[in-house]
Amino acid sequence: MPTNEIQVDVEGRTLKISNLDKVLYPRTGTTKGEVLNYYASVSGVLLPHLRDRAVTRIRWPHGVQAGSFFEKNTPAGTPSWVRTATVPTTGSRASRSGAGSDGDTLTFPICDDLATLTWLVNLAALELHVHQWQVTKAGKPRKPDRLVIDLDPGEPAGLHECCQVALKVRDALAERDLTCTAVTSGSKGLHLYAAVSRHRDSDGTTALAKEVAEELQKSDPGMVTATMTKAKRPGKVFLDWSQNSGSKTTISPYSLRGRDRPTVATPVTWDEVEAGAEDPLGLEQFRFEEVLERVQDHGDLFDA
Structure with a gap:
């Protein structure tokens, strides 16, 4: 195991967390570890706003001073326990990651729990964007709420x-x-x-x-x-x-x-x-x- 990677237990899920000391906000010196701690600490009020909603992420792998990219589809290596929903694109397009796409549909992660949230944030997904509609338990889009x-x-x-x-x-x-x-x-x-x-x-x-x-x-x-x-x-x-x-x-x-x-x-x-x-x-x-x-x-x- 790399020296900059640790294993953590999050609500019964084993996750590999890496680069905790990496500075993601150079102007303030804010590290990835601090970002992970923020999301864990705020999860009690954040998760209800994400629940049952397909999540589009904006990722900054090298910090906010470097480039970012949108990601809609589930990326390669997505854990099998992450809930997903395959929905029509309705005019949207997949991110640069081709994983999870199938013609006119996109397969999004659904962030209903702290383990999924931690997994996403470990991928340097600083921004979490959601639609104004939710999906059913079966993953079918509902009308906006x-x-x-x-x-x-x-x-x-x-x-x-x-x-x-x-x-x-x-x-x-x-x-x-x-x-x-x-x-x-x-x-x-x-x-x-x-x-x-x-x-x-x-x-x-x-x-x-x-x-x-x-x-x-x-x-x-x-x-x-x-x-x-x-x-x-x-x-x-x-x-x-x-x-x-x-x-x-x-x-x-x-x-x-x-x-x-x-x-x-x-x-x-x-x-x-x-x-x-x-x-x-x-x-x-x-x-x-x-x-x-x-x-x-x-x-x-x-x-x-």
């Missing part, structure tokens, strides 16, 4: 402007009898989630999110845009309604981001969003140490 709107600021707009627009989105969704939850993206903006009944397909939730985005663009064109064209985004908050497409994914709450610092997609309260709307420094993106403290103090604010 939630709607998401991604608030993406165009410079010089930032999180402050996203918070201001988030309040408008909250009100627009409330008019449609939908209650939403705010999550900082861990990057620049905010994600707003609303639970929906499963009577709509992905086209239906996409249309609803687009309707809200275009309504707010019409009422406040100086601050809001629903247009994909990046040239029309500077100084505005883009309401990305397209992530409700059946083939698209959004960073999971409590997932790390592959940025220069180990920031996390973090559920926040509406009081925090309102503070961010009033004060440019009222809300900032959270680092993983802060997230662990928040979870210890408040539990999962997504369900608060």
